[in-house]
Amino acid sequence: MLEIRNLVVKIADEDKQILNGLNLTVNAGEVAAIMGPNGSGKSTLSYVIAGKEDYEVLDGEILLNGENLLEMEADARAAAGIFLAFQYPLEIPGVATMTFLKAAMNAQRKARGEAELLTPDFIKQVNGAADKLGIDREMLRRPLNVGFSGGEKKRMEILQMALLSPSMCILDETDSGLDIDALRIVAEGVNALRAQNRGFLVITHYQRLLDHIVPDTVHVMSKGRIVRTGGKELALELEKSGYASYGEAA
Amino acid sequence: MAIITPLKTAAEQQLVEQFANIKAELPGAGAMRKVREDAFAGFEAKGLPHRRLESWRYTDLRNLVREAMPLVRRPTRPQAIADRLALQTIAGRRFVTIDGVFSADDSDLTGLPEGIRARSLAEALTESPDEVAAAFTAPEVARDDSALMLNAAFAQDGVVIEIADGIELDQPIVLLALGTGASEASIVSRSLVKIGAGAKVTVVELQESVGAAPVQINHATSFVIGEGAQVEHVRMVSRQRAETVQVQSLLVELGGHAAFDSVAVAVNCGVLRQQSFLRYGGEHSRAALRGINLLRKQEHSDVTLVMDHAAAHGESRELFKTIIEGEGTGVFQGKVVVRPHSQKTDGSMKSHALLLNDGATMFNKPELEIFADDVVCGHGATVAQIDAEQLFYLMARGLPRPQAEALVLAAFVGEVADFVSDEGVHEIVGREIDCWLGQREGAPKPGVA
Numbered sequence: 001m002l003e004i005r006n007l008v009v010k011i012a013d014e015d016k017q018i019l020n021g022l023n024l025t026v027n028a029g030e031v032a033a034i035m036g037p038n039g040s041g042k043s044t045l046s047y048v049i050a051g052k053e054d055y056e057v058l059d060g061e062i063l064l065n066g067e068n069l070l071e072m073e074a075d076a077r078a079a080a081g082i083f084l085a086f087q088y089p090l091e092i093p094g095v096a097t098m099t100f101l102k103a104a105m106n107a108q109r110k111a112r113g114e115a116e117l118l119t120p121d122f123i124k125q126v127n128g129a130a131d132k133l134g135i136d137r138e139m140l141r142r143p144l145n146v147g148f149s150g151g152e153k154k155r156m157e158i159l160q161m162a163l164l165s166p167s168m169c170i171l172d173e174t175d176s177g178l179d180i181d182a183l184r185i186v187a188e189g190v191n192a193l194r195a196q197n198r199g200f201l202v203i204t205h206y207q208r209l210l211d212h213i214v215p216d217t218v219h220v221m222s223k224g225r226i227v228r229t230g231g232k233e234l235a236l237e238l239e240k241s242g243y244a245s246y247g248e249a250a
Numbered sequence: 251m252a253i254i255t256p257l258k259t260a261a262e263q264q265l266v267e268q269f270a271n272i273k274a275e276l277p278g279a280g281a282m283r284k285v286r287e288d289a290f291a292g293f294e295a296k297g298l299p300h301r302r303l304e305s306w307r308y309t310d311l312r313n314l315v316r317e318a319m320p321l322v323r324r325p326t327r328p329q330a331i332a333d334r335l336a337l338q339t340i341a342g343r344r345f346v347t348i349d350g351v352f353s354a355d356d357s358d359l360t361g362l363p364e365g366i367r368a369r370s371l372a373e374a375l376t377e378s379p380d381e382v383a384a385a386f387t388a389p390e391v392a393r394d395d396s397a398l399m400l401n402a403a404f405a406q407d408g409v410v411i412e413i414a415d416g417i418e419l420d421q422p423i424v425l426l427a428l429g430t431g432a433s434e435a436s437i438v439s440r441s442l443v444k445i446g447a448g449a450k451v452t453v454v455e456l457q458e459s460v461g462a463a464p465v466q467i468n469h470a471t472s473f474v475i476g477e478g479a480q481v482e483h484v485r486m487v488s489r490q491r492a493e494t495v496q497v498q499s500l501l502v503e504l505g506g507h508a509a510f511d512s513v514a515v516a517v518n519c520g521v522l523r524q525q526s527f528l529r530y531g532g533e534h535s536r537a538a539l540r541g542i543n544l545l546r547k548q549e550h551s552d553v554t555l556v557m558d559h560a561a562a563h564g565e566s567r568e569l570f571k572t573i574i575e576g577e578g579t580g581v582f583q584g585k586v587v588v589r590p591h592s593q594k595t596d597g598s599m600k601s602h603a604l605l606l607n608d609g610a611t612m613f614n615k616p617e618l619e620i621f622a623d624d625v626v627c628g629h630g631a632t633v634a635q636i637d638a639e640q641l642f643y644l645m646a647r648g649l650p651r652p653q654a655e656a657l658v659l660a661a662f663v664g665e666v667a668d669f670v671s672d673e674g675v676h677e678i679v680g681r682e683i684d685c686w687l688g689q690r691e692g693a694p695k696p697g698v699a
């Protein structure tokens with residue numbers, strides 16, 4: 001489903017190369033985890049997949065179901081099925097969460113050539129999904145993410161993911177900032193979306209999340225490359241031994 | 251050291267001739283005659299405001315007004331005016347001027363509720379020239395302003411509204427100033443609004459033009475607000491010709507324990523100077539001046555204001571949002587003056603601008619002049635571009651760039667627009683803003699009014 005080949009990326013206005021020939025495949029139905037030290041390039045990878053402009057791709061390609069993502073703007077990638085749950089979701093003052101959700105859902109429908117959602121249907125869908133994630137309806141009336149707690153922002157990301165039903169979900173440290181109960185609720189939300197035709201790339205530092213969202217594959221990222229790939233037991237091993245053996249300080 | 255600037259430009263000479271020719275015909279005898287003569291003498295000494303004057307630094311009227319266009323005497327009433335009047339409906343009492351001249355036929359003069367009196371300025375000046383003349387005294391902080399002097403000298407008409415003590419109106423008073431744009435002309439008008447103690451009203455000023463000819467507009471509205479009154483004010487200058495040069499002065503004398511909340515919107519405004527002079531005449535008063543300026547092409551909007559805290563325990567809030575694209579220019583010059591005995595003044599002044607491309611310019615100049623020691627005053631000004639991180643976040647959720655931008659821009663100015671509490675007025679303001687955003691390149695479906 002998602003194929004990344006020899007990806008070399010630098011910061012657009014600096015001479016700083018971050019991804020150094022990265023290879024990664026995520027198949028449909030697969031949950032792949034990426035673990036790796038701070039600064040190894042995990043968020044950069046997720047941004048480059050989603051289409052952020054601060055980076056320059058020097059080499060390599062990213063294909064989603066055979067389509068070249070690198071030629072598309074961020075909105076087209078979203079329409080193609082990419083969803084990034086941000087490590088740090090943005091606050092958008094003045095834009096009511098409901099207004100935003102409706103605009104996003106309708107943009108997707110428009111890209112698929114479908115008619116706009118009727119307001120009652122929209123509200124029903126949002127309320128249903130929000131209830132499952134334990135999101136207070138009052139929060140939906142507030143400006144998007146403004147003044148939300150860290151955990152509330154993360155839940156809001158998963159709510160968006162559930163409503164947009166993307167085919168490739170990238171979760172960048174969705175577990176950080178979540179309390180124990182929220183972690184379980186959010187993981188349940190993610191697990192409910194696991195499907196044959198959907199892939200997941202779960203970026204995390206901790207086994208804790210992977211206890212709830214059990215991965216099929218675990219990749220270790222170091223200095224802008226995938227340096228090891230294994231099954232779920234690899235995460236447990238990392239938990240014990242750290243990244244020292246990958247040439248990184250623990 | 252007084253700098254005497256000799257009259258020299260063609261426009262200034264034309265103004266001298268115009269005044270000599272017209273002064274005998276202008277309404278108001280007695281004291282008003284003297285007000286006009288004195289004001290014009292003041293103007294003759296100073297000339298048109300120009301960029302070497304600190305308060306007019308960014309709007310060089312002497313340069314912008316090369317020719318003084320002929321004064322409008324008896325405006326025509328083209329079909330376009332009737333059409334616009336039919337469309338421009340707000341639930342409220344409407345008083346109309348056409349090219350600055352009061353139009354009784356188009357105004358809601360009959361069946362006014364008790365406690366509201368409405369007249370034309372010309373009528374008020376004929377009935378009680380001395381009393382009305384007093385209302386033309388310039389506020390202390392604007393005594394040197396020669397645009398205001400010209401206004402006092404030439405104002406031939408306008409609307410005079412008087413609200414009695416304790417009156418509460420649930421619908422706004424709407425002062426609709428339509429320009430015919432039938433030919434190049436100069437329009438000088440003044441409206442006076444007197445609000446009694448404890449009254450509660452909303453006053454809306456809409457300034458639009460329907461025709462093709464550029465004009466010169468010099469309009470002032472003076473508010474005198476009684477003890478404990480609560481006033482909401484909205485002014486929108488829109489639908490102007492690009493070459494129209496306009497000065498809008500807002501003069502407010504605020505009584506004790508009173509509140510004045512204003513939102514001034516400029517959209518498709520041509521070249522506009524908006525100057526506000528607000529004086530806290532009594533203690534424990536609160537005023538907020540806020541505004542939205544949407545500028546493109548060569549449009550220019552200069553917001554200059556002075557909050558004169560002449561009494562203690564005053565609170566002032568200023569918040570201006572400006573979006574500029576093309577080669578537009580925005581100016582914010584705000585000054586908070588705190589007089590020596592005005593302790594416990596609480597002032598906050600903010601101006602935020604978004605520049606959408608390289609040719610756009612914003613000048614921010616907030617100033618504090620504080621002569622009391624126990625005060626809290628602060629200001630902040632920013633000039634930025636649309637936040638790229640916010641845009642990416644929205645686009646990553648599937649919103650095409652123009653739609654994502656429109657959402658961020660609408661939210662940016664929405665923070666100010668939401669201070670307009672009357673629903674009908676909020677809708678009209680929102681429509682002009684949406685329409686402007688809709689005219690941006692590649693913008694999603696334009697709103698139409």
Ligand SMILES: Nc1ncnc2c1ncn2[C@@H]1O[C@H](COP(=O)(O)OP(=O)(O)OP(=O)(O)O)[C@@H](O)[C@H]1O
Pocket residue numbers: 011014016018036037038039040041042043044045054087
């Ligand atoms: N826009 C940028 N400008 C400069 N440096 C950047 C930029 N974006 C990322 N970097 C640098 O690139 C490296 C990789 O950052 P990235 O955020 O991808 O790491 P990460 O693996 O997600 O780390 P963490 O686990 O702390 O989230 C870091 O050294 C970071 O400082």
Ligand SMILES: [Mg+2]
Pocket residue numbers: 042043044087172173
């Ligand atoms: Mg990261």
